[in-house]
Amino acid sequence: MASSPFLLLLALVLLLFSVAIAAPENHLVAQLPGFDGAFPSKHYSGYVTVDESNNRRLFYYVVLSESDPATDPVVLWLNGGPGCSSFDGFVYENGPFNFEHGSTPGGLPKLQLNPYSWSKVSSIIYLDSPAGVGMSYSSNKSDYTTGDMKTAVDAHTFLLKWFELYPELQSNPFYISGESYAGIYIPTLADEVVKGTQKDLKPRINLKGYLIGNGVTDMGYDYNSFVPFAHGMGLISTDHFEDVSAACHGTFWGKVSDVCQEKIDRVRLELKDLNQYNILAPCYHHPEIQEAVFVNSSLPASFRKLGETERTFPVRKRMAGRSWPLRLAVSDGRVPMWPELTGRSLPCTSDELATIWLDDEDVRAVIHAKPKSLIGSWELNTARIDYTHEAGSMLKYHKKFTAMGYRVLIYSGDHDLCIPFTGTEAWVRSLGYGVVDSWRSWYFGGQVAGYTQGYDHNLTFLTIKGSGHTVPEYKPKESLAFYTRWLSGEKI
Template sequence: MDVPKHYLFSILVVSLVVLFSDPLEAAPKASLITHLPGFNGTFPSKHYSGYVRFKGQRHPTRRHLFYYFVESERNPSKDPVVLWLNGGPGCSSFDGFVYEHGPFNFEAPKKQGEHPILHLNPHSWSKVSNIIYLDSPSGVGFSYPSIPTGDLQTASDTHTFLRKWFKLYPEFQANPFYITGESYAGIYVPTLVSRVAKGIRKGAKPKINLKGYMIGNGLCDSEFDGLNSLIQFVHGMGIISDKLLKEAEVACDGNYERNEDKTQCTTALAKIAELIMGLNMYDILEPCYHKKNPEATSTKNTSLPKSFQELGKTDKPLPVRKRMFGRAWPYRAPVRDGIVPTWPQLTQSLQARGVSVPCTNDEVATAWLNDEAVRKAIHASPKSGNWNLCLAGLEYNHDAGSMLSYHHNLTSKGYRALIYSGDHDMCVPFTGTEAWTASLGYKVEDEWRPWMTNHQIAGYLQKYAHNLTFLTVKGAGHTVPEYKPRESLHFYSRWLEGERI
């Protein structure tokens, strides 16, 4: 019996649809990670990594942006897709992968030259979400090449990355999508969310199912994030006396940020700087880690922000942290408009002034990610050069201004926002973040209260209208999931689910 041609054509079309929509086949097979040096066992979910390549709109150089994608261990076809961005600017998101909420915990190798031993992380954020760790902007981590960029260009490039990524992984296009990050990602995230939202309004394809964003200890506005919040924080923590606070208030006319150049104000601030310089600015509860022979990695001469020029008059080393892989995030606040010194540039400038290098230790990540077997396993190109936590030669321009208008516009349009702070971070103190979230003027819907994990108070929160929540994490520093992994997974998972924290 002859089969009608139109019937055969219909069968062919249906077969092609099934073939190309099968979630098991949609992700690029060449990007699948089958093993990782240092880990013996079975991955609890699929891992992918590779490059998304494209030319930029403002700067036509071809970018090669590197990502590491971890599917959810729960239900990858339904769970949210989350983009994670570390800050800097110019620092790799492998910081979050290795030290914070990635799928593994790293144990020190037993012998020199061996790989770190990887154990499954019981508090990985991949327990409840699909998560993309992106090295951005171009030149950071395994992404290449390094090009001059800024806030707006980075947002544009990352939006292009996302559109191309969702084409590579079409089975995730319908999943709820969130953009998250910490520190300078307080700038990256709102500018990117705004760019993605604009693309949605203009009908950009594929359509991204954007639902909201989350920022940890992130920058927002120099007036809120700067000296005004710092002085309030250190006084509240018992680091400076009532007498010195009153002296500074009078000398600086109540606004330290605007009057720091006045002689009397400068004198008062110098006294405060002397009291805080021996502290780990990224977690005042923790000691500092210092390399014995720190190396200067910068190739540029960049002047420090004025508020740092008086810090430190000694290079006396502080004790090495007992928690070997712990280190605090390498960033200084606030950021003002214009070229932003990157972390390696700042480090070199500090060393030249005889000031101790801030409390960081990225030795495990650096050794592991520069191992040839590891690089081959995760498909990192030799063209990317050596992996560094933060890029030394990045020319980066803070050109987006204050984030207050971004937050107001995005939340008023219905995008959910969780703004969280480790309450012992002196780099971007919670005092400033609490103030700017309140300054948006939204009605309080859930009055300041404790939130709990394991029957213990884990922090405090206040929820506003328009789905804006400010939350603190008790005892955590600048990189919250590093210090409080259990508590972080708790608020992260409940917020993604839209449940009460």
């Protein structure tokens, strides 16, 4: 009996050791060009084949938790677009690194640790999806004609194969997260995961819920919130608001009268020089591209692309959104990529640092990505895919999963003009659940960080004060705070 504590300790050591080594060592990332120092946790990256016949392969980068990877949640992160690489989240939002202050294009950019990485409390997988986005690719270019449902099926196949590669993480709580057009990606993927569980597919994915930031959800709520939000934020006058409201009868998108459309166009014209993704942030203008967006947009004029932003740390002039640019062709659901509208990847942006770093062949070799000669240059938002939005409103998905008991956090930066929080709050209320935590402030560092309301069925709505479209970018400290509290089940 005297030896039993030693045996227990030995068993624990062996368990921890198995967690450290069970992952595929040929996917291990031991160092990164541009970064000096030790990683706070283990990193892995590489390809998972989701279609053998077409050699369709999705690229991922996983950062194991810096706390306790054996038990901490595993979280999938998806950027939006559609067509945006999740490396954007990796290097500019909640990933383990930022570019160093003062990094300038020319040499290889330098990386520094991000003190507010979500890997502080969870393992996090950054996935380039669908094929054709970021480092993901297919040998059959017809795969680049895709849409919501194929993207969801492929991402589900990826997860099943990924958890086969990392069996020691199969029992960990699993969540899906993302922002913007990931408001479509996440519920449709969750649906595939839930159906797979009901069919007893192996490995079993231990899905516990999802969280979505400033997400596309329902055209009626998303689109109709634009004009009232602009008025509420003091961007248009009360006279103008009353004028457009009277002409449009409260409907600011879709098939509207010519008089209504003219009034909406005037609102858009007045706001075109704002940063649509954070009305508090500066906008770096490229007038010729702004004009191209204005002329070529296939959406109702009120939702054509308006503006861009600058990150406060590190420096870059870029679009905050990787976003759902609200540019659906209402007639058939096809979403034109940015180069079709502007002749370049994204308007009003300069993501030179990320492009230089991810196009460096030494970086690609280390992260096990294919060279440019095979899959092309990395793009923040690609023109390679031909994407159709076919899933419709996400309200039915949210109603389904909350009724089943999955945990759901819907959060909004409250200064985002692209997907205004007012529309998001309205659709959350429309689900009809009882309020269990009445509207109140939440705090970080002794200051009000935003507001929240809790509902039956594990549904929470949260705003982040002063933030734009991409919350982990604009409010990294507050972002890690609510993320940590929500994952752990604490009251935010």
